[in-house]
Amino acid sequence: MSQRTVRIATRRSPLAIWQAEFVRDSLLALDPHLNIELVRIKTQGDIILDTPLAKVGGKGLFVKELEQSMLAGEADIAVHSMKDVPVEFPEGLHLPVICERHDPHDAFVSNHFKNVDDLPLGATVGTSSLRRECQLRHYRPDLKIVPLRGNVNTRLAKLDAGNFDAIILAKAGLERLGFDERIRSALTPEQSLPAIGQGALGIETRINDDAMNALIAPLNCELTSITVKAERALNRRLKGGCQVPIGGYAMLTGDDIWLRGLVGRPDGSEMLQQEIRGKASEAEQLGLMLGDMLLKQGADKILEEVYGGS
């Protein structure tokens, strides 16, 4: 029974490796006799580094190759940032486990300024996230938003090279890599509503791999699963792609859930926001309803323009 081998498919970025090792160590804490290997895979998202992802197009740029390795039997599980996981899974695969969420907020990183309000008029901020760009422009129309891609380490190096007054990154990614001291402040959800699934890790497996599904089941965090499922239901209703600024963040208090959603234009000229509260047991329906509210408010028009109508 022991000496079972688990092959974890992971991207090669330092953050992805940290996340795969986090899941490896969590599994080893449950059964020290497991034999766990990392299968390091290069994805499209890692290869195309000089183009804003929204322009590269296509969903699941960071997960497709990991899924193929599982379907080909070269890996047993894949660890993903939930933020990067598309709403639909390929036939034969599912995502039964969402681990306890780390900090979901965006972080303000700068060598000279302590928060967004502290930035001088016309300051340069690096981000390639349309969601961050939209909200920053909406909040501070004077800021100059400049594309910034690459993994977390690369982005910090570009900041240090003096290319930007500040950059915005996910707090969770910085903290996982030990860059806590680089975080000058957290952006509140009112300043920057996080990305759907931000801060949460998910584990994808083959649906029919009963042994593996049972093995990873204890890593599931029920509370995180509920909130992320609500956020992902919102994304499903909005047919969330990476060309539209979309934000979504759910919080649980006891049996109640509070879900906020945002759809906007990258230039910040329009930013629609809605929120909904209800029973946690209806998390997914609430996510879909919130999507409908945003669509009715005008998100349908924005999405239609971006995706060229349908």
Ligand SMILES: NCc1[nH]cc(CCC(=O)O)c1CC(=O)O
């Ligand atoms: N798109 C890259 C990505 N995917 C997940 C994270 C952060 C970690 C997380 O949200 O779990 C990041 C980096 C960032 O946005 O700064």
